[in-house]
Amino acid sequence: MSYREERRADQAAAREADREDRRLELEGHLRAKELKAEQDRKDADIRRRQEQADRKQAAAEKTAKKAARAAKNAKRVRWLKSNPATLFVAFVMVASIVPALVSQVGALTGASVPGAMAALLAAMLEGGAWAITFMGKQAEDAGREPRKYRIATWCTASMAAAVNFWHGTEQYADHPWVAFVLGGSSLFAIYIWDLKTHGSHGKTRAQKAEDKARQEHAKRRRKDHKAIADQADRLQSAMPYGALDDESAFAAAWRIATGAEPAMSAELYAQATNATVALGAAFELGEHVRPELLETGLKVAQFNPFREIAQPPTAQAGIGLYGSEGPAGEGSSPAPSGRTDEELRELLPDALVAAAELVAEGAQISAAGLAKKLTIRREDAKRLRDLVIAERKLHVA
Known part of the structure; x- marks a missing residue:
């Protein structure tokens, strides 16, 4: 083969190699575009699913909030329907406290007490009575004796009532009965609260009847079985306090005295x-x-x-x-x-x-x-x- 033929062959091979390189490069670009398009589709699908999940979650949260509000409103309505007395008590208490405060501020201001100080002193009287009232309620709920708190409440409320009564006698001299109304405004709310709180905590008729029957039973037991009842007292005093109740002590004393179960004998x-x-x-x-x-x-x-x-x-x-x-x-x-x-x-x-x-x-x-x-x-x-x-x-x- 001549030199020219070899050169033409080399040039043809080079051109063929260039064409192959360009073909491979073009295929690589096309494959990269396809992969990018596929990835874009996957990312778009993920974003769409996430958006749908977010919308569903938002709708579920909105529905749950609506249901919670509806349940809360229904609970509030049920409470209002089942506690009408509480609503009226609250209304009467507010209607009593507000005029009492206004009257006290007017009384103190009329006595040349500065307005701010008059408001603070009036709040001290009315607010002090209610502060002691709530302290007594907390003590009673905890099982402590609330008697001293109730006495302090009525003493403070009586002081506030005296101020309002004095103010009413001066302010409404032509109508003295108004002074009694103003004085009663400081006491009436406390009185209503006392009835609502302590009246509702009292024993029912059934409980009172049961207590009476229990006391009569204890009297008959001590009368009919005096020796055994005395022995039960001695057993209780020998044990630590509260370790032996009345019924257990009497049953034990009966077994000791008769050898039999309670109510039976030889x-x-x-x-x-x-x-x-x-x-x-x-x-x-x-x-x-x-x-x-x-x-x-x-x-x-x-x-x-x-x-x-x-x-x-x-x-x-x-x-x-x-x-x-x-x-x-x-x-x-x-x-x-x-x-x-x-x-x-x-x-x-x-x-x-x-x-x-x-x-x-x-x-x-x-x-x-x-x-x-x-x-x-x-x-x-x-x-x-x-x-x-x-x-x-x-x-x-």
Whole structure:
């Protein structure tokens, strides 16, 4: 290849390389523009979403504020509807305090007291009365005695009323009754406040009736159970203050004196036990004389005043009572010898009569009792006792 041909080839290759470089550069510019456009779209989408979220949040906050204002207004309306007396009290108090202050300022100014000083002195009298009033209310809410605050309030208000009364007698000499009205303006607001505050804190009729009934109960208790009440007082004085209340002290003293729970005693337990035994005998009588008596006895037992200490009707009739003995076959092996089952069934009528006698005597239906009455072996009596109890349960059912 000649030199010219090589040179043309080199120039063609250079031109081709330049074209390729320009193509790559153009593609790079286009790709950069596409990436920038894509990023701009993404940024715009993010801004749009953020603006939408901000608008939604603003709308939600606005709705919440409206709901809060509506709830507050509704609460205020409900309070106004449920507290009309409070509104009238506030109105009357304002209508009383303002004229009282104006009258005091006029009285002090008429006595050649400078205006500013007259206003301060008037505020001292009326404001002092109300300052002491609020201090008393705070003390009462804290559980302290407000009596001294109430006395101080009325003394200060009386001084202010005297100033207004003196001013009224001079200012309205032709109408002296106005002096009483001006003097009362310093007292009326305090009086209304006192009624509203202390009158609403008083006890209701039900509370007063309960307190009276409680006091009468305490008097009857001390009269009927003087020794136990005195013992309760001694228990309380022996314990730290407040550690033992009146009811707990009396219950403890009752247990110490009687050994029983409050309102019960050994005599009452004995009476209840005797009544239970008598009722058991009545069941037995009904079982062997007239069946309708048994049904009547069961109904009467439902009204037993000693239900918590009495046994169920089946136990009162001697059913299911074993005493210290267990049922035959529990904890012991069968007797090696004795009467047969047929022989025991032949003895069953006599055993039922013997069991009735045991119940009438207030005793339990036991193997020992049956063995003694029927003069049979102890082992046979145990088996016969089970037959008797099964027969009695069947009859009661």
